[in-house]
Amino acid sequence: MAADKHAAAEFPRPRNIRDIAFPEGLNGVSRQNPPRYRAGWGEFGYVLPAFFIILVFVIRVPFYRQIVAPVFLAVVLLTHSPRLLAGPQAVAIDVPRVTKVEPPNWWIGLTPDLMVLLSGHGLQVTKAACNLPEVIVERTQATQGGDYLFVWLKFGPHLRSGTIVCHLATNNGETSFELPVSNREATAQRFHGFSSDDVLYLIMPDRFANGDPTNDEPAEFPGSHDRSKPRSWHGGDLRGIREHIPYLKELGVNTLWLTPVVKNGAEQDYHGYGAVDLYAVDPHLGNLEEYKALASDLRQQRMKLFFDAVPNHVGPRHPWVAEPPLPDWFHGTARSHLDSSSPTRNSFYGKPAPTGIFNDPFGVLADPHATAAMRRNLTEGWLFGILPDMNTENPVVAKYLIQNSIWWVEMAGLDGLRVDTFPYVSRSFWQQWHAGLRRIYPNLATIGEVFSPDPTVTSFFVGGRKQWDGIDSGLTTVFDYPLFFAIRDVLAGGAPAGRIANALRQDTLYPHPERLAPFFANHDVPRMVSEAGSSPEKLLCAFALVLTLRGIPQLYYGDEIAMSGGNDPDNRRDFPGGWPGDAQNGFLESGRTPEQQKLFSAVQRLLALRREHAALRTGKLFHVFSDDDSYLFVRQTEDERLLVVFNNSTKPRTMVLPQANTPMEDALRSTAIYGDATVQIIGKEMRITAPGQSVSILSLD
């Protein structure tokens, strides 16, 4: 049993086994030993010596014979008669038992080894061995007085599918755990990653559609379901999403990003970012079989599924918080930890204090001159001062998290991962995490959340090259937050339209700008249509921009029917028609208002155009005009030139653009394929007239 630097870190805590309620029926648990007790006379230790001393006096002194002895015997009988009658007292010993096995199963040929984390009791093993010669126990490490056991397994090349049974012996008994291993499913239709042929659609599963009312309030979470409360669970689930795949196809999106589906613990964790079990689906949403069925149904429709990975933190109710598997499993403890808020103020870089949508100053993470003190809160602090921060610098924690991500990808055949709170995790971890995943899934896509308006910051986190710290994060791409801020500021905030060109000119900072994910809304910001200064026309312009600018667009559920809502959680309302008895059904044309149908049809049309025109997906982007009110650009391939005209003014306007030395050169005519702008080509000039507050697409030839 080799020890590593964490072995010394056990901190046994005396506990009475009778006080512990173990959950039953957990995955992979092979044998549940009932608690065993040994006989002991410890509590009566004082009685026998006292008895002999008194006996001497009783024989020699009448006072003791007549008074003291009867009183003593009466006291002993009164205080101890039940236990004396019961015989020897039961004292708990640490009989080994396993209550949880992580991961609960694995696949043959996926990795050469596996670190299994067992939870339970009395797991200070003296011997561990598995029933197959192809499985070798390399080492074990018991922690927390035997409440956890790490088991490092090595697999031989001839391992076959079945169930590995590993026996564990301790000084107090034996137990075992099972690890089913299976062949991998055919990989042809899986792990594809993504490209600009795809369009992401973000769904918060609790708020989209309720396909199974029986799971609305699981028995273990009484009082968690209440649709009238915006922070309670509302009943949406994985089956509800499966049932609405035809709707998503009809709309024209093909890649689903679901907010985390892992099991959460609190009444208000409908959003999924407070995990209590990283190897289970939250029972409000369904179960693993339901998740696999969703992935399979999507594959059949040539659609993709992205998992929301959160290696940065777990929920405050995760059992690890009370009893971490290693003392440095987290950065700090529940009692003593940093807050993730950076001590660095915006004034440090001469910037005004942020207004509007909040974001942490990740600039210090990208700054080669920053001190560790400026960075430490961000990467080691507990998010919002609440969410337990994983110590990703500990190699055992890193191994656990990498295996966990591999498990989800392999189990469901995922195409990619959306990666939560990316800057809050150490970059060395991301390098290892990506290396572990890409060794198996070279095409797997990862999109990081870097909530910053500054492209020098967002681009810093993208992989593909080493940064000043010598680290290549491995990240495929990021959500295009700088463009998000620009689109919102231009459309709702009245900023110059040229802000969009300004965001795009900084594409040079990214190794692959064509992989950026432009968006105008997600679950963390107010709905576009509800922002002050917005309008249904501006909402449609936002759709048209993210679906025609470069990159892989991401849309947010319900925006296609102009769902409204302010700050979180108001921006996460239930999709109308997702629940039996809803007054309105936005999933059906007949259930939409005329205004909603108009928007839905326009978004549908834009998505169809994107599929039909390669230039909108892969064409090179050229700015051809930009000022306070309008931004015009061309997407060009060898076969096609598309001119996109965005007029942010409420009034129609006419612009005259020279064609020379632009991709519009030699164009003789134009054909409108979307919107109402018109183009006249006179001489070597294009006279473009655009309606107020509009986006139009014209094909040039």
Ligand SMILES: [Ca+2]
């Ligand atoms: Ca439900």
Ligand SMILES: [Ca+2]
């Ligand atoms: Ca962190």
